[in-house]
Amino acid sequence: MFETVVPETVAPRSRKLFYETLPLSIALHAAIGGAVFAGSLWDIGFPTQSPKLYAAYQLLAPPPPPPPPPPPPLARRAAPVQATPLVKMPLVAPAIIPDEIPVVTNEPIVLEELPALPAEIDSGEQGGVAGGVEEGEVGGTVGSVAPFVPEPAPNPEVVQVRRDDPLPVGAIAQEFPSYPDFALKRNWEDTLVVRYIIGKNGRVREVTVISPPEREEFSREALAKIRHWRFHPYRDAEGQPKEVVHELTVNFRIVRKTAR
Numbered sequence: 001m002f003e004t005v006v007p008e009t010v011a012p013r014s015r016k017l018f019y020e021t022l023p024l025s026i027a028l029h030a031a032i033g034g035a036v037f038a039g040s041l042w043d044i045g046f047p048t049q050s051p052k053l054y055a056a057y058q059l060l061a062p063p064p065p066p067p068p069p070p071p072p073p074l075a076r077r078a079a080p081v082q083a084t085p086l087v088k089m090p091l092v093a094p095a096i097i098p099d100e101i102p103v104v105t106n107e108p109i110v111l112e113e114l115p116a117l118p119a120e121i122d123s124g125e126q127g128g129v130a131g132g133v134e135e136g137e138v139g140g141t142v143g144s145v146a147p148f149v150p151e152p153a154p155n156p157e158v159v160q161v162r163r164d165d166p167l168p169v170g171a172i173a174q175e176f177p178s179y180p181d182f183a184l185k186r187n188w189e190d191t192l193v194v195r196y197i198i199g200k201n202g203r204v205r206e207v208t209v210i211s212p213p214e215r216e217e218f219s220r221e222a223l224a225k226i227r228h229w230r231f232h233p234y235r236d237a238e239g240q241p242k243e244v245v246h247e248l249t250v251n252f253r254i255v256r257k258t259a260r
Helices: 008-041 181-185 216-226
Strands: 158-161 171-173 190-198 204-211 241-252
Touching: 181 216, 190 216, 204 216, 216 241
Parallel strands: 158 241
Antiparallel strands: 190 204, 190 241
């Protein structure tokens, strides 16, 4: 095809040019042919109207769900079988065989004769001691014992005062426990019971907590103050000094003022 259009003047060089441009020509023709074929198949169209939206509506309400099935009936529990307690058999000591077996005879057994009791005991006479005791009662029983007369109980060395009752002695120094600051800020309240012994010199010699509170801080505060209490010595009717034991209930309560 190229040979017919090439002029005569370039004939000597046309064969080399032909072989150089042949691949390019084939590629160009193939590209043109592909573009034409693709253009015939490629059709791009744009919609002229906006897309439509379809929605489905249901005017009737859906039926309610069916009720749940009833629960199955509870199975009756069988009564527990009470086990028969085992009876522990007592331990039986083994029989001891004596070393010597006594000989059994048919001779009668003679019992010892007991002394005969006196038929009658004469009653005592006034001023006589035969068969009786000196200064005995007339018509009394021979061999009887004089009635026991208990001796008067000694005066106790310690005077017991009932709980929370007033003391029979006056106070010289008696500072009551103060409310702990940390407990007051937290609105803590508590109660304890102490037992203290006032010695013969009027000083408290022993303090014991017999009913502790819920918090130990209140016990420490009460014991620290009661140990330093001092009273007038207690003396009985004969003027003898005695110790006094007293139980006291200590209440830690917050008194709030009511608005008028």
